[in-house]
Amino acid sequence: MKLAQRLYLPEVVSGLVLTAGHFFRNMGAHVARALGRRDARGAVTIQYPEERRPYSPRLRSLHRLVRREDGSPRCVACMMCETVCPARCIYIVAAEHPNPDIEKVPARFDIDLGKCVFCGFCVEACPEDAIRMDTGILEFSSYSRGGMIYTKEMLLALEPATGDGRPTSPVPIPPDRRMPAP
């Protein structure tokens, strides 16, 4: 080590100059922001629940079922997604569609998000473009495993996110997502 490093004091001073420089630069930015300069940023923090980092349009978030114009699901219950799913988290029960031109409709379409690995294979496998992962919703949680199972009605109600990944629908809350009784 050089003598200056062995003495320690010059290194201490250079360290203090560095951190003090950060302090005063950031403090100046904070003051400028408080005085109305919106572009001044004194911190790299994104204050999450209020501010969100913009998400990529390719982000795979919570699934939604695409609707037809009459509001019924576009899904024809072909079981492609259920078959391709590596986590086996999709459960479909098929039923007759009243319209003879459409072969089938799902009577149940459950996704167990506790199992889902968000690989997006279901979206790619779908021949009808009936399932997408573009809601931008990432915050789903539950006190029970059952609460992680999202049903057809919940998935049908969701809307796609905005261009920078902001969700437009509220986070769906399953009916049985409740605190278990102590």
Place this chain on the structure above:
Amino acid sequence: MTAIADLGIAFGRVAFVMLFILNMGGLLTWVERKQSAIMQDRIGANRASIFGFRLLGLFHPLADAIKMLTKEDFMPARADRFLFQLAPFVSVFFGLVAFAAIPFGDTLRLAGREIPLQAVTLDVGVLYVFAMLSLSIYGVMMAGWASGSNFAILGGQRAAALMISAEIAIGASIMGVIMWYGSLSLQTIVRGQGDLLLGWIPAWGILVQPLGFLLFVTAGIAATRRIPFDTPESESEIIGYFVEYSGMKFGMFAMADFLETVVIAGLTTTLFLGGWQVPWLYAEGFRFPWGAELALPHLLVVLLQVGAFTVKVSLMIFVMMLVRWTLPRFRYDQAMRLGWLGLFPLSVLNIVLTGAVLLLVGGPA
């Protein structure tokens, strides 16, 4: 009637010092969070709110206090019950009383009285403050010993060893100041710093004793037991003397650290930064070296002095926080080596140099 007035004045002086140091200590938890955050490009704790007002996170100390007061007060089964309870109080008490001899202003003349702005006027104020600072280590050692835990006793012993090596350096490093101003009374030392060097430079301790200032601040930071000298605590290895404490007792140890930071900052201000002196401000007003004069009423002068003292202490606390959030912790043996082989010999050298200068050039008088 005069007895009541005297009592009221004495009470007021003590109350001012108590409120000053308690508020500073409480505020320091906020300063520490916010200053470290801004230094590290973060925002810092800002979520505690009252009726939706966050006020820059100023309610966090309040939330902390509520949290700590409502926590379980745990005591290990093998603890020495009496000493375990006593230790945090000892720590905080000596941190609080140490500030009493530090003058926060010149004499206030009010309604025919002369009120010294100091909680107690002591002729040996320096010794008193150091005695109280040294005694505060008893709380730490007590905590380490009474906890009945190996890690706690290790922390207590480290604290004792660190305190001894720091105290010696503190005591030796201010010898130069005492020799220069020729008094052990803190008020006299501050008055001496009102003199001018070469007719225009305020003769603050930092200018006449630069080496002493450096050594004192280093040893003073060591005496506060905070990073980079937090070997007694060492949260990543032994957690230290308060490892068995919980709730408000733990909070009191944390508070004692902050109080000692305020005391060391106050002492540094008093000894080296001119105490309550404002450059070129005298009892009757400003007298600038270029000849201009500005007469001020007595009350305004006193207010300026008390304000200058507060600003200087805050500045010193800022520097100490800056050090705390910049440097990594010294290893235990490095801290010892720095104290015994670095600070102490340099302090002795400082004494010799000061003596030589006083002998050859002559003192301030």
